[in-house]
Each structure stands twice: as structure tokens, then as C-alpha cells.
Amino acid sequence: MKAEEISRKLIEKGLKVTPQRIAVYEAVIQLNNHPTAESIIKNIKKTSPHIASATVYKVLDALTENGLIKRVKTEKDIMRYDAILEKHHHLYCTETDRIEDYQDEHLDRLIENYFKEKEIPDFEIEDIKLQINGKFMKNN
Amino acid sequence: MKAEEISRKLIEKGLKVTPQRIAVYEAVIQLNNHPTAESIIKNIKKTSPHIASATVYKVLDALTENGLIKRVKTEKDIMRYDAILEKHHHLYCTETDRIEDYQDEHLDRLIENYFKEKEIPDFEIEDIKLQINGKFMKNN
């Protein structure tokens, strides 16, 4: 994407156009494989060695808040532990971060059958987990 | 679960039985809603104030490695960013941590229809994401 087009998008969202914002946006587009903040910072520092790491974080936040990019949350986090070992999915409350288990063998079978017919190229499925985002109706 | 039964499980796995291991295991079972290491530590320190935090982490690792508990990985992690805004799922490589997008409208419709018929009690679904774990066949 051209810097000009990025400028236009920033202006559309009412964000000030700065070289740092353009650089960060360009980097996220260019590093198109879900880059971490770290790899974005490294990439940008090649061309703009003086940018502060905190600035990159702030720009990423601003772009995310304005829907220009998305945060992809991954897998190495503040870990949580579970004594229940059966296969289960997660209900995830977008308001409170509460997580509940959700088991549904019928659904599992449905998905399993679907992927028996339709394979994903170059990918061998080991296991599928659903993350069902939403809201709990009651606080219990 | 009784301490005795926990001992038996530890022995089964060839792990030494220590009061700390029993306390951690009991805490994970008792705090049955996906406790974080932090809340496990807090819980244990009520009864065993002298346990070292690092010990709890080590015990959790040992229990996880031996299949006695599971790690539940959640949602606030080392964030990754994505310039692709369309709805998509993720192929997650368990070997390399590589993440690829996976779009499949047919599958989305299948799941959507399923949850039109079968509601989850006390939960309002906003959006469902699949995390498809497995291995990429080629390194490209």
C-alpha cells in the first residue's frame, strides 16, 4: 500500500498522519504473517533506527482501536491450568475475560466429518478448538 | 481429591511425592475455573505461606508434562497483529508456532446453523473462531 493511501486511511479515522504511523502500518502489511510487535519493531528499525519501541506499541494500539489492523491473540500467554482433561471448547466472555468449558460431542462430530471430506492443503489437522466469544447472561 | 489419591497418581507417573506437589494439585482441582498460576500461588500461600513461587511454576510444569493437568492457553498474550480484517480462522502449527489464516465460508455457515438450533444456556454468542492445530507439510 502506498504511503498516500495510508495517509488517507489515517485521516478518515481522524488520526494525525505521522511518519511513524505510516512506517508501522506499512510494516504490518509487509510482514503479512501475523508479526509480533517485536518483529515489527525490528523491521522498522532497519529504515528508521531512531523510532522508540514504545511508539510502535502506541501506534499499534491506535491502529487497532480504529480498526485499521487487528490484534491476533495467540498461545503463550498468562497460562491457565485445568484439571479437566477431556476435549472441550471454551466460552470466552468478551466483557469479563471469564472462561468456561463447553463440551459438545455432536458438534465435534459435525466438524470432524466436515474435515474428512474437505482437506486443508499442506496441513495435517491434529485437533480443533473452538473459541466461542460472547457474553454470559447471568453472573453465576 | 484426597491427598492419598494424588500421591498415587504422582507415583504412577514416576514423580516424587512432595507436600508442594500435593498442594498445587489440590489447588488446581479446587480452583476449578482455569486458575492462573498467580491465583494458584495465592491460594496455596494461605495454607503454606513459605512455598516459593518458582516452585509452583515448576510443579505446574511437571504436572503438565505428565498429563495430570492441562495448560489452557488464553487470550492476552504476546500479541500479534494482522492487516487482514475479514473473518478468518487460524491454522496453528504445533511444531513451529507458525500461524496461517484459514477462511471457509461453508464451514462458517455450518457452525452458524448448528448454533441456531442448539443454544448454549446463559450465553449469547457473538462470534466463533476455530483454532485448528496441526502441522504444515511443507516449509513454504
Add this chain to the structure above:
DNA sequence: CTATTAAAAGAGAATCATTCTCTTTAACGG
């Protein structure tokens, strides 16, 4: 029951991504 020894626990420093605080700079409307 006691000694041996390998594994585990303890303590606190180190790490590392991210956030915070405070100061300086610069975008942009007038």
C-alpha cells in the same frame, strides 16, 4: 533405622514483552 543421592524446593536475580511517566517534538487548523 540410617546413609546416600538424585530430585525437588527455596530464594532471589534475571528476563522480556509491554506499559508508564515525563519531556520534547511536530502535525495541522486557523
Add this chain to the structure above:
DNA sequence: CCGTTAAAGAGAATGATTCTCTTTTAATAG
């Protein structure tokens, strides 16, 4: 151009987790 105000810069702070090194203890054999 100028002033206002948001944004950038710098580096300290944070906080979960890991590491390193020392001490203790569980399991085992004599």
C-alpha cells in the same frame, strides 16, 4: 507561520515467568 494538542521519544517500571545456585528432602538400599 503560530499555537494547541496529540504524538513521539527515552528510559524506568511492571509483572509474569524463568534461571541459577544453594539447601533440603523423598525414595532407596544397606
